[in-house]
Amino acid sequence: MWRFKLAVLCLVCLFVMPNQAQIQDLLTITVDGGYGGFYRPDHWTPLHVTIQNRGAGIQGRVIVRPETSAGGLSNAYSLPVDLPPQTGDDPAVFSDFLYVILDGGDATLRVEFLNEDDGVLISRDVTLRALAPRDALHVVLSESTNLSNPITLDNVHPAGYRGYTIYWQLNNLPDRSGGLDAVNTILFNDINTSDLDDADATFGAVGIQQIEQKAALRAWVLNGGHLIVTGGAAWELTANGLQDMLPFVPQSFQTAQDLTPMAHFAADYETELSGDYFLTVGEIIGDVLLTNAAGDPLIIRRGYGNGTVDYLTVDPNAAPLVNWRNRDKLWFTLATSTQARPNWSYGFSQWDQGTTAMEILPGVTLLPAVMTLIGFLAAYVLLIGPINYFILSRINRQGYAWVTIPFFIGIFSVLAFQLGFQIRGDRVILSRLSVIQTWQDSQQAHVHQLIGLLAPRRNNYTLSMDDGRTRDDEQNDPLGDTRMLRPVGQEVAVGSFVAARTPIEIQQGVSFTAVDFPVDASFIAGFSTNGALARPAIDGLVTVDLSQQETDAMLRLRGSVRNNTEFTLHDPVILARGVVLPLDTSLQPGEQIVFDTNNETSLISEPAVPVSMEYARDTDDVVMILSNMVPY
Structure with a gap:
């Protein structure tokens, strides 16, 4: 054998x-x-x-x-x-x-x-090497062959931390915005972005990926990213695939002289940037931050959602900027002057509080009412005690108690099990807490979401983010939900009992799916998602007046909000910098509410306190940036 x-x-x-x-x-x-x-x-x-x-x-x-x-x-x-x-x-x-x-x-x-x-x-x-919490990460996409003085943003970082510049090609761009959340700045210089042009993208696998990369880049900027695009002689190829986000419509280029104003803009007052250079000209959409002596724009800026897009009409890898020894100060000035982001745009960070929020399940009762429990226990005690004794005494069979008592215990155990089963049910319950941000200049929204899965009994479950990416023939853009799913925390039971969680496999493809993860009965498995989705149909108009009252500056908000969705919005609140205005009524589908903070007695006003942001130009020079760094 x-x-x-x-x-x-x-x-x-x-x-x-x-x-x-x-x-x-x-x-x-x-x-x-x-x-x-x-x-x-x-x-x-x-x-x-x-x-x-x-x-x-x-x-x-x-x-x-x-x-x-x-x-x-x-x-x-x-x-x-x-x-x-x-x-x-x-x-x-x-x-x-x-x-x-x-x-x-x-x-x-x-x-x-x-x-x-x-x-x-x-x-x-x-x-892979881990970055420190406030290390700055910058990405440069360039086909420039200048190896002696490449564009670097290493000196743009908070004091006490470091900055890193990573060099990519277009195929390195992630196809989901969450893959860019770790990045502070993305700079496009002298690179052909035509493949990112939605109108020219094909419907094949490669074309779809290009569309998704463009959508991910757009969502990243909307959610607070800083995009820098440069012009110069290669203005057309660099701008082709990014035109819909730019604050400037480049049309041609011309020759100009003297870039010294750019050195002054970067706080370098000792350098003269003289000589001829190629200047991109076109239609201005955003705000002009800097011009040359002839009045031609050098830097144009646009706020895009929570993010910022800067366009330089010159090529920093061409003369006279290529030999400018303080060129890194230009990137420092741009990075430290972007618009402030509201606190809620950074997503969830306090996972303990998030777990507590997931445990709040309105209308879900996992335990029976107190009177039901008292009645059940009273019936149990009466049956195995007085009633059992009375019946056995009448038939003169007290010795049968050795049989009847275990029998009644078994009956009540089965009844208790059935009662618990009926209360708990056989349906999986999802608890969802979402923070959805929308912007006037985009049909795309960004969502941060907590999801709690309450299991009716111990079993293996699968949770899928069915984003259903589709193309819109008019917009040539992937639409729908592109959330990225991740487990958070540990398995939590109602009542705050915590159990260890086994590793979960997250399958990725068209959608993210948590596959076959075990959850005990009455426990909540926690997940977090973030990503882009179609903008909900909620819009409005607001006018902001800043009036001085004694030494305090108070925001006055006047406007309206309309609910064009099919859902009723309960307990709506207007949030602004230092202002919380709870509205007194629910917002029904199709309804519009007018508000004015001057007429509201329920207004909660808190002063907005500036938070200092420390950035280092180099190892010996620490600059405190305080302007427009006020949190929401």
């Missing part, structure tokens, strides 16, 4: 193992991890995975999991892969983004390509 088993084992080694090795020889995998090898803890980190196949078609998934990775990974993240067979001399190529969240510390992630039987076909290790 043992000889037969040995023969079978030899056959496996001869045929199965070489076949597996041959498949691995036909596959190659590369991973561009994070942001030039960095990542920001507790933020989505993109892993750009590329697989080449020179053999038959293969289906499987790319996965990163805690048991095969070292450091900072609490959950598993996977991405479906469908590799076609090689055709001709060129290999079949799969290229997509896998997003992960790391908790902190340096991490080594193993990116594995598994077949349909979960066998590892090929893998690649990638090491």
